[in-house]
Amino acid sequence: MEAPICIRPAILADVGIICRIIERSIRFGCALDHRNDLLIVNDWIRQQSADSLSAWLADPHFYLNIALLADKPVGVGMAQRSGDIVLCYVQPESFRRGAGRALMNDLQGWLRVRGLHHVHLNSTRTGEAFYRHLGYRASEPPLMHKGLQILPMCKSLPLSG
Template sequence: MEAPICIRPAILADVGIISRIIEHSIRFGCALDHRNDPPLVSGWTRQHCADVISARLADPHFYLSIALLADKPVGVGMARVSGDIVFCYVQPQSFRRGVGRALMSDLEGWLRVRGALHAHLNSTRTGEAFYRHLGYHESEPSLAHQGLQVLPMYKPLPLPG
C-alpha cells in the first residue's frame, strides 16, 4: 500500500529542500521544455533560488506548501493571493503518485479561502496534460516566456461552502 501524501505549509527551515526539489524537477522532469540547454536551465532554476524562496515565505501574498511522501519531501507548490499558481514541482521519481494533484488541491483551496474565483497558471509542455486533467483550460495561445513556450491556463474555483 502506498504511503499517504501529507501537504503542509512550508517554513523557513524548508528553503534548502524546496530549492533542491525545484532544481531536480526542472533538470530531470522538464527536459522536453529546456532541451538540456544549460543557459535556459540555469535561468529557470535561478528564479527559484533560496533567496527568492525565503522572500516569498516572508510575503503574506504568497503561500508555499510542501508535499511529503512517507515523511520525505517530494514536491512543492506556490500560489499568489491574486489567483496565480506560481509553480507546482514534483520530484520525477514521485511522478504519477498523486503528489502533484495533492499540491494543486491544497493551493486551490488556499486561493478559494482568499476569494479567488479562478486559478491562473502558465504551463510548460511537460505539465500541460497534467493541468488539463485537473480541469484547467487554455486562456490564450501559447507564448514565449524567459526562453520557454508556456500555455496560459485557468480553472474556475468554486466558492468555499
C-alpha cells in the first residue's frame, strides 16, 4: 500500500527543493506545453526563482504548501489571498499518486477559511484535464502568454468542508 500524502506549509528552508520540484515538473512534465523550446522552458522556470519564492513565503497574502510522500517532498502549490491558485507542481515520477489533488484541496481550504467562495487559476494544456477533474471550468477562452497556451479556469468552493 502506498504511503499517504502529507501536506504542510512551506518554509524558507524548503526553497531549494521547491525550485527543483518546479524545474523538474516544467522540464519533464510539461513538454506538451513548451515543446522542448529551451527559451520557453527557461523563462517559465525563471518566473519561480528562489528569490521570488522567498518573497512569497514572507508575504502573508500568499500561502505555499508542500506535499510529502513517505517524507519526501514531491509537490508544491501556492494560493494568493485574492482567490488565485498561482501554482501547483508535482515531480513527474509522482504524477497520479494524489499529491496534486492533496495540494489543491489544502490550497482551496486555505482560501475558504479566508471567506472566499470562488477560486481562479490559469491552466496549461498539461494541467487542464487535472483541473477539470477537480471541478474547474474554463472561464475565458484560451490565450497565449510567453509561448504557452493558457486557459483561465474557475471553481466555486463549497461553504464548508
